[in-house]
Amino acid sequence: MRRFEGALRAVITFDGPAAAGKSSVAQRVARALDVPFVSSGLLYRAATEVATSAGVDTSDEDAVLRALRAHTVALEPGSAGNRVRLDGRDVSAALHTDLVDANVSFVAAHPRVRDWVSEQLREVPPPFVVDGRDMGAVVFPEARHKFFLTASVQERARRRVGERAADLEAVAAAIARRDALDAKQLEPAPDAHHLDTEGLDLDAVVARVLGILAERGLAPPAAKAAAPRGGGASP
Numbered sequence: 001m002r003r004f005e006g007a008l009r010a011v012i013t014f015d016g017p018a019a020a021g022k023s024s025v026a027q028r029v030a031r032a033l034d035v036p037f038v039s040s041g042l043l044y045r046a047a048t049e050v051a052t053s054a055g056v057d058t059s060d061e062d063a064v065l066r067a068l069r070a071h072t073v074a075l076e077p078g079s080a081g082n083r084v085r086l087d088g089r090d091v092s093a094a095l096h097t098d099l100v101d102a103n104v105s106f107v108a109a110h111p112r113v114r115d116w117v118s119e120q121l122r123e124v125p126p127p128f129v130v131d132g133r134d135m136g137a138v139v140f141p142e143a144r145h146k147f148f149l150t151a152s153v154q155e156r157a158r159r160r161v162g163e164r165a166a167d168l169e170a171v172a173a174a175i176a177r178r179d180a181l182d183a184k185q186l187e188p189a190p191d192a193h194h195l196d197t198e199g200l201d202l203d204a205v206v207a208r209v210l211g212i213l214a215e216r217g218l219a220p221p222a223a224k225a226a227a228p229r230g231g232g233a234s235p
């Protein structure tokens, strides 16, 4: 029934908790491999924007679904970032507001909203790199390359705000709260490569991932040309 059944193996998934660096890493890997990057979180944010704009109680699954069915939401993947169109209008800039942040975990907890997001993602033609919480375990179980990025709450807070002690505690508390709210959705695939990114900067994580992919025979186009013998083992 699904389109691209075999091609879905060409999807690369990045899952993990909030602020683990998934989208930055996924975007860099997508660019290196010259394939689109797809942000699943943006679709949950778009669903939340639709529900809150309609004045719907976001804990009411039926009402959220009714609001979603009344609109057309389209995700436009790209290597630099994703755009979301709501009834043809670009609403990308409106998806990171405090209101969306405060409601998105509740909207994302509804099983039929998750089905709505999954269906849209499965319509995207592979190959691409996608980030989320359950991309490898639930949405693209057939993907060949799956990564699960982790880091401590303190490390993730530091990455978000730097070392400024004043903000650090509040941001760490907010991340821990989000972890608790997203816990049910956060599911590592049994065949995911777990990467503890504690103490690693973005360049180091990207290098690790590209090294692992190269070991598996998936080298970036430029690297392939520069190093036809392959290799590229990670440290």
Ligand code: DC
Residues within 6 Å of the ligand: 018, 040, 041, 042, 044, 045, 104, 105, 108, 109, 131, 132, 133, 134, 135, 178, 182, 185
């Ligand atoms: O990745 P993000 O912060 O933009 O995600 C926004 C919210 O959507 C986050 O609270 C968790 C949820 N989400 C999810 O449940 N499943 C996904 N695959 C992606 C995001």
